[in-house]
Amino acid sequence: MPAAKIKTADKKYRDILFEVKDQIAWVTINRPRVLNAFREQSLDEMIDALKTTREDPSIVCAVITGAGEKAFSAGGDFYAMKRLNFTNAYMWNDRMLGVAMTIRGLPIPVVAMVNGWCMGGGHELALWCDLVIASENAVLGQTGAKVGACPTVGATQYLPRIIGERLAREMIFCARRFPAKEAAEIGLINKCVPQKDLVKETLKWCETMKGHSALTLRMTKRSLNFESDNLYSSWQHGMELLAHVWGSDEAKEGMDAFLAGRKPDFQQFRMRDKKELERYVQGYERDENTPPAMRGNGASRSEPQNTQSARRKPSKQIRERTTRA
Numbered sequence: 406m407p408a409a410k411i412k413t414a415d416k417k418y419r420d421i422l423f424e425v426k427d428q429i430a431w432v433t434i435n436r437p438r439v440l441n442a443f444r445e446q447s448l449d450e451m452i453d454a455l456k457t458t459r460e461d462p463s464i465v466c467a468v469i470t471g472a473g474e475k476a477f478s479a480g481g482d483f484y485a486m487k488r489l490n491f492t493n494a495y496m497w498n499d500r501m502l503g504v505a506m507t508i509r510g511l512p513i514p515v516v517a518m519v520n521g522w523c524m525g526g527g528h529e530l531a532l533w534c535d536l537v538i539a540s541e542n543a544v545l546g547q548t549g550a551k552v553g554a555c556p557t558v559g560a561t562q563y564l565p566r567i568i569g570e571r572l573a574r575e576m577i578f579c580a581r582r583f584p585a586k587e588a589a590e591i592g593l594i595n596k597c598v599p600q601k602d603l604v605k606e607t608l609k610w611c612e613t614m615k616g617h618s619a620l621t622l623r624m625t626k627r628s629l630n631f632e633s634d635n636l637y638s639s640w641q642h643g644m645e646l647l648a649h650v651w652g653s654d655e656a657k658e659g660m661d662a663f664l665a666g667r668k669p670d671f672q673q674f675r676m677r678d679k680k681e682l683e684r685y686v687q688g689y690e691r692d693e694n695t696p697p698a699m700r701g702n703g704a705s706r707s708e709p710q711n712t713q714s715a716r717r718k719p720s721k722q723i724r725e726r727t728t729r730a
């Protein structure tokens with residue numbers, strides 16, 4: 406038989422590679438210089454490429470991976486995220502949600518083929534996929550707490566359901582990382598394989614699904630997604646929480662520290678907030694929560710001072726009328 410032709414998308418992408426080969430769509434984040442960290446353009450291109458699979462019913466499944474051997478994806482590019490704030494947060498958050506909903510909405514299974522680092526938003530990308538296979542050198546983790554970001558677009562929703570509530574909280578609060586072998590043991594991924602066998606083992610999955618009913622795959626994926634689809638409101642909630650984080654002092658400190666190769670100083674914000682609360686309490690004790698004329702004279706905060714005086718001492722007119730009577 407002649408070798409199968411490689412069908413490549415007509416569109417030219419800058420941040421990803423996309424091809425369809427032997428009925429399998431391959432989406433590769435092609436930014437190895439930054440460990441395949443993604444920016445807005447990367448997210449746009451992933452959405453576009455994945456949606457094109459709907460135009461070819463012969464495609465069995467899609468595989469998402471990262472270029473090179475060092476990383477699947479290190480998550481969001483800090484040079485992109487440092488530009489975010491509450492005003493423009495939706496420009497990033499909506500794109501993240503767009504990739505997630507595209508993956509979950511496709512009528513075909515989507516496989517995350519993980520090699521090397523799979524961290525933060527990169528790990529959320531893997532969580533959105535239907536199946537995850539990783540090489541032995543892969544490390545998966547949520548680092549948001551270390552860099553002043555929040556994994557609220559998938560991780561806080563899915564991790565408790567996948568690995569359990571306690572382990573999910575440890576993974577997020579303590580930024581715990583899991584080597585691929587351990588990740589397979591706790592159910593965070595489906596399978597851990599030697600690095601040299603990663604593509605071969607991924608293709609085995611794809612070939613297996615190629616022999617299965619496309620209609621069954623489509624319907625069962627939709628059914629399997631039913632419960633977690635009900636978490637959509639939590640995603641919206643999570644994106645709004647994240648909008649408040651972008652541009653915050655803590656987010657800036659976390660990302661600046663990472664880029665500078667130093668340890669972030671988050672303690673300064675705890676001490677700042679402590680002082681702010683102390684000022685509030687001192688103001689409470691000094692009656693600063695009442696008009697200036699009413700402070701420090703024992704008057705009730707809920708009624709005017711002259712009313713208090715009137716209650717303590719009858720007016721001259723009242724005393725005179727009482728004497729005449």
